[in-house]
Amino acid sequence: MSDNARRVISVIVINEASVLSRITDLFSGRGYNITSLTVAPIPESRYSRLTIVTAGSVRVIEQITKQLHKLIPVLKVYEHCDLVEKEMALVKFPITENLSDISTLCGAYNGKIVDVSESVIIVMVADEPKRVDNFLSVVKKFHPKEIVRSGAVALER
């Protein structure tokens, strides 16, 4: 593994006040970086699941995993190897762009037009983060006005 490889870590935490600060403080306090972070409650439990995309050497990732584990409200930490990973993006285009081309492209990335108003359309795509990167670079020529990415979510196979 290269010295700064991208890694995805999932963390199961008790869904309580300030638990997210505990996680992000740990990253900033120890000088680890966060590429993206998503969090949502796990249905019918008192836990939430965080998916953190980070980067670092084997040793750094091992430390991150152990330090996360040391936090009292953390139940489990998974450092993923074999996983399914998806990310969503919302993109706003002027309505004057070529809508059929945009729509076709969205289709290729598990997406569609989700909202239309007088001057703009909003599309969504949901795919692997790398493919979302790719989509966003391809649609540059349609002059996107705003882009929102959700950050990655992941599940071990």
Add this chain to the structure above:
Amino acid sequence: MQINGAQMVIEALIAEGVDTVFGYPGGAIMNVYDEIYKQDNFKHILTRHEQAAVHAAEGYSKASGKVGVAMITSGPGFTNAVTGLADAYMDSIPLVVISGQVPMSLIGTDAFQEIDAVGISRSCTKHNYLVTDAKDLSRVLKEAFFIARTGRPGPVHVDIPKDVTAQMGEFDYSIEVDLETYKPNTVGNPRQIRKAMEAIASSKRPLFYLGGGIINSNAAYEVRELVKTTGIPAVETFMARGTLSHDDELLISMLGMHGSYAANMAMSETDMVIALGARFDDRVTGKLSEFAKNATVIHVDIDPASISKLVNADFPIVGDIKNVVTEMLSLASQIDSEKYESWRETINNFDELHPLTFHEDSERLKPQWVIKRVGELLGDSANISTDVGQHQMWAAQFYPFSRPRQFISSGGLGTMGFGFPAAMGVKAASPQKTSINITGDGSILMNIQELMTAVEQKLPVINIILNNNYLGMVRQWQSLFYGKRHSQTDLSVQPDFTMLSQSFGGLGYRVTTKEEFDAALKDAVEKNIVALIEVMVERHENVMPMVPSGGSLFNMMLLEKKKEKK
């Protein structure tokens, strides 16, 4: 029965068997102080600064092995206590620190004496709580004590808004602590321990690297047994002083930046490091890539995150030192102590080549002599706290420690001002021993107001100030690495320490000779009142040996050979 939140705090402290609380009242914690007034189950010691309250709780905890308790108010009361929390966090000292907070309705409004206390303490505590309902208080306090003392110990901060301490509710402390997310592993993997012992048996130059975790785990006597049985020499970290007795033939000395030549050379030459509750701190290892370069590493620690953090462990063992060492002892017969005779010989030769010593001076007292002398006069009968700086290193190098929990000092954070309040806590925990604080002319002024506490509470701490009119350790670095530019370290302007102490009702001495020192110490011990003994020592003495910051452990600056006087 319904009681209010403040009464719940009192009930919880009683249930935990707390006998001493260090603290300072203020607006947001007044409900609790009102209940303290009404009870006599535990003693409250009023320090004169919140930082001192937490340091005193640390000293109390380190000397007794129990959880230390401090209580403070919101805002500045809390921020003053943060240094103590950080200090306890770095040195893994179990504390529960309870702070008042503005009422729930005012949180977030920039109310008087409001600060986001849990936001601040998050990064310097093992865990923290903001209690938003009195019904949570019994559970939170029980968890706080449990988390503080189990696993790798540490400080836990509980922030309680004023209206919560007034709120009525049911109190039930019989609940079991059940933390699904916190289950420290205390028993080392037996197969891994067996493999480690086999590896030790086949090594040629093994070395015990003893750390502060041994003291926390109350495992010093098991470790003494293991060292004796195996005949393997040992070095101690600063935090582990007292694990082995000073007269143990297998104890080399302290290692690290100011470790002895033999200890650092042994660590550089060993082929098998057996780390017990030590964390490979930068002040111990020097340049990491050169540290114990040819050694296999066995690392036993209760904190998995400490293992392979800095030095890769070939045999990682997660568990409580006491359990693991007991297990190791049961397998120790396979280790042939005689096999290491020549290795022990090598180490003895290192020690004879450059022993840990200093040069006496007929003109001025040497600081090292003072430490040794205290050791000769008080030895085992004293507990030794220190502040931070040169005097701290000399104390660690030259005091003849004979038991665990005898040496109380701020290792990880290096907090000047720690020593005096800590020594008060030590005295409160261990009244039958003389409580000495070895300090410097810089450090002592950082919590000098505690003279008042010590006088009022009859905590006869003897502060021995090694006065060199310098911020000595910084001066030493400036002399060695900054072209002798002594920037802001000359402390020539000083109070009259004798009068200072006397003005609080304590004893004061200023000594310049050996005879005066002996007389002053004897007098202070007899009179049993807090004392400042100001010892005028050689100004330019350096702590040696010294591994320059970032240098390899085996590249030490050494004590210069004594010049022959004609």
